[in-house]
Amino acid sequence: MLPADWIPHRRPDDREHIGWIRPDGDGWVAVSLLGHALTEPVDWLDAEEALDATGLSWLGDVWMLEGDGVEPIRVRLVEVTPERVVVQTDDFGAIDAPVVRFELPWPAPARLRPRRSDDPDERVVFGPA
Structure with missing residues (x-):
């Protein structure tokens, strides 16, 4: 079940859902569609960048x-x-x-x-x- 405090992140160009950003202490963790952490706790912009850089190509x-x-x-x-x-x-x-x-x-x-x-x-x- 998806935790209530995970925030969906969408690609800026087409708004495709590519993962979530979840709070972790004073930072934020980028989370893939598979539910795996992509970063350690980082600031919000770094979490967004990690998700944008990962994208969806790995699905194929x-x-x-x-x-x-x-x-x-x-x-x-x-x-x-x-x-x-x-x-x-x-x-x-x-x-x-x-x-x-x-x-x-x-x-x-x-x-x-x-x-x-x-x-x-x-x-x-x-x-x-």
């Missing part, structure tokens, strides 16, 4: 979903609301690829994370020659 990125005792799997964000986060296995742009959806709590758990360069890449079918 590949993410990794870690499980118990299995390799992380590539996923894409499908839905992000203060009620839930829905991801699905990466279909690599194929309209007919089978996908599996996972519903996660919000804020998104740590097992959902951005892809790192050392993560497995299912697009590699054959190893090096």
Whole structure:
């Protein structure tokens, strides 16, 4: 549930919601749509700048979903609301690829994370020659 003291922040140009700013002592913390803090307590303008700099492009990125005792799997964000986060296995742009959806709590758990360069890449079918 979204705390009552979180203030929605919108992009200045198109008013698209890109996160929240929440009070923290004498400062403010920028919070992503996933519910994660993007800054330590800073002044209001710095929190706005952090959200504006982050934007929404990360929503289209590949993410990794870690499980118990299995390799992380590539996923894409499908839905992000203060009620839930829905991801699905990466279909690599194929309209007919089978996908599996996972519903996660919000804020998104740590097992959902951005892809790192050392993560497995299912697009590699054959190893090096």
